[in-house]
Amino acid sequence: MSQIQEKTQVIRLEQLTSDIVRLTLEAPNIASIANPGQFVMIRTGNSNDPLLRRPFSISQTSSDGCFQILFKVVGRGTSLLSHCREGEYLSVLGPLGRGYRIDTQRRACLVGGGMGIAPLLFLGKRVLRKCPDLRPVVVLGAKNREELAPLIDDFAALGLKVHAATDDGSLGHHGLLTDVLKALDLGSRCMTYVCGPKQMMTAVHLFCRSMHYGCQVSVETSMACGMGACLGCIVPLEKGGYGHSCSDGPVFDAEDLVWTL
Template identity: 35%
Template sequence: MKVERKCKIVSKEWLNQDAVYMVLEVGDMVRTSCKGPGQFVHVKCGDGLLLRRPISVCSCMEDEPEDTLAIAFEVRGEGTAWLSERQVGDTLDVLGLLGNGFQVRPEGRYLLVGGGIGIPPMRGCAQYTQGRSTAILGGRSADKVILQNCFQDECAKVLVATDDGSLGYHGFVDALVRQELSEDKNYDAVLACGPKPMLRNVAKVAEEFGVPCQVSMEERMGCGVGACLVCVCDMKDGTRKHACKDGPVFDSKEVDWDA
């Protein structure tokens, strides 16, 4: 059940010149609407802006008297610029938790792949599997690989790829996915979030090795609850699904990657 809450910012940190990490007190939102890692919240950004901004949940915790959740986002436009200027103690209008997250088991072992701002939602998967999973993180340059220290604390192993070679492997994350699966295929699934070209390549490698793959699709959203058609994703069977309501996570074999 999705709920709308006035949520107080209890901590805020700039991860780089563009990305902000915030922890919010969210009432009973986690207790009433959490389905697992990979969901998102819809945040109202300013009085003059009509549409909310969808932001993936980085981690969340049931607590008393207030549940807490963490979000991480990049400043990409007017709405997120407004959000980045909010300070500790300020209140946000938050709708959540929304969407369907990754299908994971706490006792499972997963290969977590995050690219750019697709990194934060993978942290929830890392925490959920309590140190058994491996993370592969990618970014254009070293400063774009955010939350690396968190993954090092919460995963069995962390691999990094950067487009410019400034940190870790010089290249794209799908090369590291191939390297890891060639050495160890004993993962319950590959879980990935990031730009669509990255997801397509990661899904292709997972299929080659016979490992199930779930992808979280990054799409622009309007309403966040399936009433509009902004976030439609084309499926291989010819249907069209909403990233906000049916996703944002899909089985990679469902997605029409050529659409």
């Protein structure tokens, strides 16, 4: 698996909400080989605090050698990153991990919860390119309109219809995105591509199993090295033993993982 350490320039920093940021980085080497579902490890500051790079999904690439990430400020690393300045350089390692495997025979359904929406835009674009006749269905959920609305716009720009759910009912269905998924007629041949909180991915996986849909999930465990060297990210496998979510994943076939409620 090829991975590159690249000194990337911050091209744009957009504050989408009070705590969600979109960062555009110029990284021609990484952008040219990245696949949907892969991630990067970013050094968030120039000091040793935090010492470890932080993982982020690649949310889209562009032909001018850039890629974007979408992130929520939750702690020291993401806070530092949200204050970087345009023109500044950041050290980035990537693209890392195994991304989504696009099934060209089955209709794609992209299911994202919260910041798990981040990798699905890149995936949606790739599915449209590979299977122009099979328009993907998009189901997205978040806490409220403020969090979800700016993320939906990118899918709408691709001409994709988004089925939305929010916890407080301020946008789309009032409740769980699994309610929305269950109400859709996805036909008998469907592959769901999922990313989000564990509880939501478990519910989606169980529903997909009952419907005989395929289901691929992106597992965002905490990661220290991002390269299979530290055992910090292991997940139990259905066949026994463990997998590294950083190098065997983050995307797994849901049936290959052990699910605990």
